[in-house]
Amino acid sequence: MFGILRTLWLTFLHMGHRRVTVGYPEHKPPLPPRYRGRIILSRDPDGMERCVACNLCAVACPVDCISLQKAEQDGRWYPDYFRINFSRCIFCGMCEEACPTYAIQLIPDFEMSEYLRPNLVYEKEDLLISGTGKYPDYSFFRVAGVKIPGKDKGEAEREAPPVDIHTLLP
Amino acid sequence: MATILIDGRACPARTDENLLQACLEAGADLPYFCWHPDLGSVGACRQCAIKQFSGPDDKTGRIVMACMTQVTDGAILSIDEPQAREFRAGVVEWLMTNHPHDCPVCPEGGECHLQDMTVMTGHDSRRYRFTKRTHRNQDLGPFINHEMNRCIGCYRCVRFYRDYAGGEDLAAFAAHNDLYFGRHEDGALESAFSGNLVEVCPTGVFTDKPFSAVYSRKWDMRGAPSVCAHCAVGCNTIVNARQGTVRRVINRYHEAVNRYFLCDRGRYGHGFTSAPTRLRAPILRQDGIPVPISMATALERFAAMAKDGPIVGIGSTRASLESNFALRCLTGPDRFSTGLTQLEHDLTMQVPALLRATPARNPSLHDMESADAVLVLGEDVCVTAPRLSLALRQTLRRAAFPAADAAKVPHWMDAAVRMLGADAPSPLMVLTPAATDLDPIAATIHRAAPDNLARLGFAIAHRVDNSAPDAPDLSETEIQLADALATALRTAHRPLIVAGLQYANAALIHAAANIATALHATGADAALSLVVPDCNSMGMALTGGIPLDAVRAMARAGHIGTLVVVENDLTRRLDAATLDELLAAVPHLVVIDHIATRLAERADLLLPAASFAESGGTLVNTEGRAQRFLPALTPTMPIQESWRWTQQLTQAATHADAPEWTNLDQIVATIAQEIPALSRIIDAAPDAEYRLDGRRIRSEPARISGRTAVRADISVHDRPLPQSPDTPLSPSMEGAYSPDMPGALMPFYHAPGWNSVQSLNRFQQEIGGPMRGGDAGTRLLDDGIPPETPEWHHDIPTPFTTAPDDLLLLPEPRLFGTEELSALSPPIAARVTPATLRLSTLPAGLQDGGMVSLTLAGEHLTLPVRHDPALPPGIALCPPHLAARAFTTPVRVQLHGDDTP
Amino acid sequence: MTAPMPVIIGVTLAVLLGLATFLTWFERRLLGLWQDRYGPNRVGPGGILQAVADGIKILFKQDWIPPFADRGVFVLAPAIGMMTVLLSFGVVPVTAFWSIAGNLNVGLLFVLAMMGMGVYGVVLAGWASNSKYALLGGMRAAAQMISYEVFMGLSVLGVVMQTGSFTMRDIVLAQSGLWFIVPQVLGCVVFTLAGVAETHRLPFDLPEGENELGAGFHTEYSGMKFGMFFLAEYAGVVLISALLVTLYLGGWQGPLLPPALWFGLKTGALVCLFILLRAALPRPRYDQLMALGWKILLPLSLLNIAATGAILLLHAPG
Missing domain, CATH: 3.40.228 (Dimethylsulfoxide Reductase; domain 2)
Known part of the structure; x- marks a missing residue:
């Protein structure tokens, strides 16, 4: 009983408190860098697409709003198309969690309203940025042992040169 | 039957199997790599270590390799015992030291046995900080990708390739940590079964190259049980499809037929389904110009054609029973042709009778x-x-x-x-x-x-x-x-x-x-097996009909108003002159097919049919086993099943008693009723009303991705999933899925913790045994009653005689290139070698590799000659269809010297 | 200085409906204030035209009746809800000279009767919607409102006993010395709680229960029919406030300021209290609601009657 009255009183006192909300869009709230807003695809330090079309973001997506098709050139995998239907996206960030190459990232931009839903379907051209995003130094292909132009077998991080299988030496 | 104790749980086991099999059959999760149900155990990977105790009082026990230890009654085992766990964790960590960590760009990812086993053993972070050993890869031809760095040295590949399939050109090279599985040099793998390496390899060393070009993860593809259409064995397959195209064909286990393996023709021959030459709209030929028309117009045109005289139908041994039967309903049994020339027809027709009458x-x-x-x-x-x-x-x-x-x-x-x-x-x-x-x-x-x-x-x-x-x-x-x-x-x-x-x-x-x-x-x-040429030759033999020669006679007599040809390229059966004569005598030619054949170019009305991947149907294999294939894709109108086209033609031709089939089961029921020899095809697979736990079996894995984005570029609106009336599988990932699914409805293999094809173990009654839900198909020829006393055949031929200039030219079918459908598949086409003429003795003045001219099946050919001394004298070999299109059966030929300049 | 009856009715009706509409905005602003946020502040000065915008929107919405609903009752239900509340105002004396039937000799009974009728609006809405959430909401409403009606009636008996009349004006006049809130504090508390429950306002809005029942009895309602329920609720808030003022807070009486203003101020303060309840308190479980009613409020109101009766008897002449 007293608790209820106290609650009423304390709530009543909130009349004099400062408001925690701001009047968007006149006042824009400061967003932390890890804010989960619009999704982008980043490039590695060499300027190549980071996305290797592994499909893990698509499978991690709880609303199934990511679709892509793998293509390949000289050992590098890349998405032939990469489509995010933002009218379905819930900005949960699972795709970013799942991405093994830091390619897909959520950025602090949330102002993407449209009058037409088809305009919320973003293709690779709309998603791909020219920078590295949050992880400026990471390059998947420098770590993984696949051969790509400019990096032969045995030239990835912590790799020994290829074995000569014709030798009998131990 | 013995009983073994696995972690305190009493499990039945057979004494002729090893502990690994027993554990897997008991449903336990025991990691392994090198053991394979059909390849046996070699104890190469040391992954399946478990503790075995000598008795209830033994608390220490000893570590044994489960795959190398025989089941004994009362054996006490522990998989969970800490020391065994530690041992297995150590082994997998060791195997992973050189792994390139490229799962995101590995086509095996998501269905990788190594991934599953690594997760199962609990190895999740890499402690090894030294350099990784690396290997160079080889180009293994159009079927297989090679990535040796992913190898864990289980030896499965060479054990399958060399020991099981008899291949010569894949071997283990080098030693110890440098172990290398490959060819002695770059080049296509020669074995006809190289594609199985993809499924045999527990990791991504050997991956499917054509599939990689249209890659999709396993969880993203719809699966449908299918039957291989590239020879008469009738191997069971699973067709994987996504976004309206077939992505790959993999093996579907059938205990009695193909078990764990497919041939490369079956695995890579599906490319014709997405060939650019696929027919996609009805085409009317007006004054020699092909004009795409609507379905309604096509049927109207046919109705007009039907007034010009009797309709005669030509079926096909590569079309399903349903397609042939629907055509037979359009024309009547007397005007339905098997689509085979007299010789082939007579032979094919007598095979079932022969099998039934032989007591073996x-x-x-x-x-x-x-x-x-x-x-x-x-x-x-x-x-x-x-x-x-x-x-x-x-x-x-x-x-x-x-x-x-x-x-x-x-x-x-x-x-x-x-x-x-x-x-x-x-x-x-x-x-x-x-x-x-x-x-x-x-x-x-x-x-x-x-x-x-x-x-x-x-x-x-x-x-x-x-x-x-x-x-x-x-x-x-x-x-x-x-x-x-x-x-x-x-x-x-x-x-x-x-x-x-x-x-x-x-x-x-x-x-x-x-x-x-x-x-x-x-x-x-004793046993007798007779091999017929095409995937449904046996079905055609049981359906019956008239040979092509009879159709020609009818045409000559002017008794044909319209000729309807279903999925049969007559240019491969009849030489040009004969075909011209036939077509000249026929006012209207209607062709129903899914590929653009040479015959289709001459059709007055061309109707686009669904391929095996888009339709359901029944095929009878060479042992007389009727097997159902189900659609993996929904055909996009106006493409539809041949039998649906034929049914509509029947209705358009105003037959009063035109059949009114609305789904596959109804036409199957009609066939079973009308043709006694095929009465049991109903049992080939559960019908579309089949429900497991009250639900359809799902055709897509539970975690299929991108459903709200995949066609968002066309429309952001949801649309109802296309529901096929012909299949008991649901069109989506909603539905039932359990190890007890019938083998005939298996859409994909997956068990908790087992994402690779190795999960198959969970679906079998016993390892290598029948499926838990029953094997697919039903045998049709077991009802023969052999005569009391042996009835002998007396048609003993006279000895073969040779003449210097007169050779018997035999067809020499090739694994790749002579089968009609698979030859249209790009990877198969890449393996086709040019036709040669193989001769036992070279004519005077001709070198090996020289050119020779001959007239074959109405074509004048110049072919390179290959000398093959092992051939009997008077015999020459030439691949059918490849050189002369209509060459299928042995003929006498005369060679001319090289008259090319 | 009594105004002609049609004027009184017209003005009362207009003020009441205007007030209810205004309250839809005012409540949201006040909730925002107490919850450290803005509330609707975009339309018009301070957002006051939000109510107008909402009104326009709700009027222009498609007037849709679900195909599975019982059409006649479905349409009737919101009208019953609205009508009973409006009719109750008939007996509320705003001032000594300004009321429609403030001197009706069964005024208080009339109010109670109208409240009883109001249950039908909710129950019939739940039933006619023919959907499970609506039906559940309707059933809850029936049980809740019938239960609380009992104490409401009992709680005001003390007032009647002291006044000796059911006439609202007499009740107000009887408070010229001491407001009844002092002698009838128990009755006042019970009446307030019963009033909240009768208008199914938070924290006693279990018939609506957004998070478990969708929107309870009006799940299937949209457009202006939903608007009727909405307005009836706010009119109900004003009614209960006005009744509290009349019964316990001395009605229009007060020093200096004109009587009508006193009435308005007192009523306004109580409306704010109602909103504060909503801002602060969570919704009880249904069994807690019923237990509170039958195990606490019923005995309390009986106690109030007994005590009032005893005291009256003691002081009774002769």
Whole structure:
């Protein structure tokens, strides 16, 4: 009983408190860098697409709003198309969690309203940025042992040169 | 039946299996790599370590390799014991030291046994900080990608490729940490079964190259049970599709037919379904110009055509029973043609009767593996029925079992059994005109013309059973050979005779039947297998019809108003002149097909049919097993199943009693009713009303991705999923899925913790045994009542005679290129080699590789010559269709010298 | 200085409906204030035209009746809800000279009767919607409102006993010395709680229960029919406030300021209290609601009657 009255009183006192909300869009709230807003695809330090079309973001997506098709050139995998239907996206960030190459990232931009839903379907051209995003130094292909132009077998991080299988030496 | 205790749980086990099998059958999660149900155990990977205790009082126990230890009654095991766990974790961490960590760009990812096992053992972070050993990869041809860095050294690939499939050009190189599996140099893998490496390899060393080009993760693809359409063996397959295209074909386990393996033609031959030349709209030819028209217009045009006289239909041995039957309903049985020339027609028609009338068994492929004497009579099964030849190859392994039993070595102890069986005599006897891939492992090889082989066959039958007719005028060597082979067959307990229609020689199959009959009379468990050419040749034989020659006669007499050809490229059956004559006598030609054939170019009305991936239907394989294939894709209108087109044509032609089938089950029921020989095809697979736990079986994995984005570029609105009335599978990931699904409805293999094809173990009653939900298909020819007394065939041919300029040209089917559909698949097409003419003796003045001219099936050809001294004299070989399009059956030809400038 | 009856009715009706509409905005602003946020502040000065915007929107919405609903009752239900509340105002004396039927000799009974009728609006809405959430909401409403009606009636008996009349004006006049809130504090508390429950306002809005029942009895309602329920609720808030003022807070009486203003101020303060309840308190479980009613409020109101009766008897002349 007293608790209820106290609650009423304390709530009543909130009349004099400062408001925690701001009047968007006149006042824009400061967003932390890890804010989960619009999704982008980043490039590695060499300027190549980071996305290797592994499909893990698509499978991690709880609303199934990511679709892509793998293509390949000289050992590098890349998405032939990469489509995010933002009218379905819930900005949960699972795709970013799942991405093994830091390619897909959520950025602090949330102002993407449209009058037409088809305009919320973003293709690779709309998603791909020219920078590295949050992880400026990471390059998947420098770590993984696949051969790509400019990096032969045995030239990835912590790799020994290829074995000569014709030798009998131990 | 023994009982073993796994972590305190009593589980039934068989004493002829190893502990790993017993644990897996008990549903336990025990990691392993090198063991394979059909390849046995070699103990190479040390991953399946478990603790075995000597008794209830033994608390220490000892670590054993489960795959190398036999089940004993009352054995006490522990998988969870900490020391065993630690051992396994150590092994997998060790195996992973050199792994390139490229799962995101590995096509195996998501269905990788190594991933599953790594997760199962709990290894999640890498402690090894030294450099990784690396390897260079090889180009292994159009089928297989090679990425040696992912190898864990389980030896499965070479054990399958060399030991199981008899390949020569894949081997283990180098030693210790540098172990390398590959070819001696870059080049396409030669074996007809190289594609199985993709499924055999537990990780991503060997991956599917054509699939990689249209790659999709396993969880993203819809699956539908299908049946391979590229030969008559009828291997069970799963067709994987996404976004309206077929992505790949993988093996679907059938205990009695293909078990764990497919041939490369079946695995890579599906490319025709998405060929750019696919027909996609009805086409009307007006004044020689093809015009795309609507379905309604097409049917109207047909209705007009139908008024111009009787309709005659030509079916096809590559079309389903349903397509052929619907056509037969349109034309009536008297005007329905099998689409085969007289010779092929007569031979095909008598095969089921022959199998029924012969008292010997009609074996399944798995059955053949346990034969202890095999006579291959005049059929190169390695190209006409590749998976069958792989089964025959396993008879060699069985030959080692007596020695293994004597040494008390269990059969799954693969290396030891092969070692013990090294001296076991081969049970294979190969009697063919030309060399086959079975020759290297055959005990007896004999080369002769088909007629002479038939004569030899009759002679063998006579020597097994005196009442059988003997071939007169045998040469001395033939008599000796016949004696030897007859002795070998007579002493066998499970002799098997394999013959076929490759050389279109009735005497050959009759001789084979005689031998089988004779062997059966001796009390042996004899078996006779006859190989027919096409995926539904047997179905056509059971449906019946008139040969093409009869159609020609009707056309000549002016009795054809409209000729409807379903999925049959007549240019491959009739030479140009004959076909021109036929078509000239027919006012209207209607062609229903899914590929753009040469015949389709001449059709007045061309209707686009659904391919096997988009339709359901029934095929009867060479052993008479009716098997259902279900649609993996929904055909986009106006593409529809041939039987639906034909049904609509029937309705358009205003037949009063036009059939009103609305789904596959209804037409299947009608076929079963109308054709007694096919009455049991209803049982080939559950009908569309089948429900598991009250729900349809889902055709897509539970975690299929991108559903709200995949067609968002076209429309962001949801649309109802296309629901096919022909399949009991649901069109989405909603539905039931359990290990108890019928084998005929298996859309994909997945079990918790087991994402790779190895999860198959969870779906079998026992490992290597039938599916828990029952195997697919139903055998149709087991109802024959053989005569009381053996009925012998007496059509013994006269000895083959040769003339200097007169050669008997035999068709030499190739694994790749001569089969119509698979040849349209790009990876298969990449493996096709140009046609040559193989000759035993070169004409004077002609070098090996020189050009020679001849007239074959109405075509003037100039072909390079290859000298093959092993061929019998007077015999020449040329691949069918490849050089001369209509060349299918043996013909006499005369060679002209090279008259090219 | 009594105004002609049609004017009184017209003005009362207009003020009441205007007030209810205004309250839809005012409540949201006040909730925002107490919850450290803005509330609707975009339309018009301070957002006051939000109510107008909402009104326009709700009027222009499609007037849709679900195909599975019982059409006649479905349409009737919101009208009953609205009508009973409006009719109750008839007996509320705003001032001594300004009321429609403030001197009706069964005024208080009339109010109670109208409240009882109001249950039908909710129950019939729940039933006619023919959907499970609506039906559940309707059933809850029936049980809740019938239960609380009992104490409401009992709680005001003390007032009647002291006044000796059911006439609202007499009740107000009887408070010229001491407001009844002092002698009837128990009755006042019970009446307030019962009033909240009768208008199914938070924290006693279980018939609506957004998070478990969708929107309870008006799940299937949209457009202006939903608007009727909405307005009836706010009119109900004003009614209960006005009744509290009349019964316990001395009605229009007060020093200096004109009587009508006193009435307005007192009523306004109580409306704010109602909103504060909503801002602060969570919704009880249904069994807690019923237990509170039958195990606490019923005995309390009986106690109030007994005590009032005893005291009256003691002081009774003769």
